Amino acid sequence: MSDTNNTLVDAVHAPTVKLETVRTSRPADTPASNPATLEADSVSAWFGDHKVLEQVSLSMPARKVTALIGPSGCGKSTFLRILNRMHELIGSASLSGRVLLDGEDIYDRGRRITHARRQIGMVFQKPNPFPAMSIYDNVTAGLKLGGIRAGRDDKDVLVEECLTKAGLWKEVRDRLRQPGGALSGGQQQRLCIARSLAVRPRVLLMDEPCSALDPTSTRRIEETIHELSEEVTIVIVTHNMQQAARVSDQCAFFLAEQGTPGLIVEHGTTRAMFDNPQDPRTTDYVNGRFG
Numbered sequence: 633m634s635d636t637n638n639t640l641v642d643a644v645h646a647p648t649v650k651l652e653t654v655r656t657s658r659p660a661d662t663p664a665s666n667p668a669t670l671e672a673d674s675v676s677a678w679f680g681d682h683k684v685l686e687q688v689s690l691s692m693p694a695r696k697v698t699a700l701i702g703p704s705g706c707g708k709s710t711f712l713r714i715l716n717r718m719h720e721l722i723g724s725a726s727l728s729g730r731v732l733l734d735g736e737d738i739y740d741r742g743r744r745i746t747h748a749r750r751q752i753g754m755v756f757q758k759p760n761p762f763p764a765m766s767i768y769d770n771v772t773a774g775l776k777l778g779g780i781r782a783g784r785d786d787k788d789v790l791v792e793e794c795l796t797k798a799g800l801w802k803e804v805r806d807r808l809r810q811p812g813g814a815l816s817g818g819q820q821q822r823l824c825i826a827r828s829l830a831v832r833p834r835v836l837l838m839d840e841p842c843s844a845l846d847p848t849s850t851r852r853i854e855e856t857i858h859e860l861s862e863e864v865t866i867v868i869v870t871h872n873m874q875q876a877a878r879v880s881d882q883c884a885f886f887l888a889e890q891g892t893p894g895l896i897v898e899h900g901t902t903r904a905m906f907d908n909p910q911d912p913r914t915t916d917y918v919n920g921r922f923g
């Protein structure tokens with residue numbers, strides 16, 4: 633997907649309703665972060681008549697990093713998009729099953745699509761900041777897209793908080809008015825993470841967030857993922873087995889064999905998946921024998 637398309641997708645996420653005013657000095661009973669457990673229950677998916685996912689069930693626990701691994705075309709990105717209702721943006725797309733955010737189905741008829749999108753953020757493969765917009769405004773754009781109003785002082789606090797959490801504050805604090813597009817690729821990706829954090833999501837979905845980055849920037853994003861995992865539940869798609877081993881607490885191995893829909897062959901703790909896989913196909917995949 634191109635940067636432009638990603639930006640458009642972000643824009644499509646913009647709800648039309650005003651939700652609430654951000655409070656950066658929070659009342660004592662309001663948690664600074666509130667990561668949620670996300671649960672997929674028998675999720676199947678189609679593009680037109682083409683079934684691409686078969687009865688996928690997976691629990692993605694709060695405060696854990698879950699890696700989705702598997703060869704190209706097995707439905708990892710489709711599954712990720714189902715987790716925050718982006719799948720339904722595609723005209724031919726349909727699905728069955730449930731996605732529970734702390735027990736509540738995000739697809740319930742009474743639930744607004746914006747409710748899910750605000751609580752479940754997404755970071756894309758290619759960094760997609762608004763290039764002409766300042767670093768500061770890129771972060772607060774997250775608020776605007778989330779339909780949240782905030783005063784100037786609140787915004788200042790929030791921008792520092794989000795850039796700090798995204799591991800970028802020290803590098804940009806003296807140039808917040810410079811355009812986001814002037815940052816390096818790795819810094820742009822961390823800026824996008826900061827933008828996603830501005831609405832205080834409970835889950836952050838990351839679709840191959842390092843695939844366009846050099847090894848140093850990749851390491852920095854991985855550190856950021858590690859630091860964020862106490863604040864927000866993370867689900868990451870990655871083709872990089874070393875990365876899955878480094879950043880995740882648990883893994884799910886997806887596979888679509890011989891034109892059949894993708895399914896989860898095996899899931900478990902990352903250590904078990906790498907050191908003692910139960911299915912020979914998992915053994916072959918994590919050892920780089922195919923895919």
Ligand SMILES: Nc1ncnc2c1ncn2[C@@H]1O[C@H](COP(=O)(O)OP(=O)(O)OP(=O)(O)O)[C@@H](O)[C@H]1O
Nearest residue numbers: 679684702703704705706707708709710711722724
């Ligand atoms: N917009 C779309 N329209 C029609 N088919 C699609 C669309 N997006 C994905 N597919 C199909 O759905 C299946 C799963 O694709 P998906 O991108 O979810 O796999 P993936 O495991 O994420 O692949 P990759 O690792 O290459 O990104 C593939 O057969 C793909 O061709």
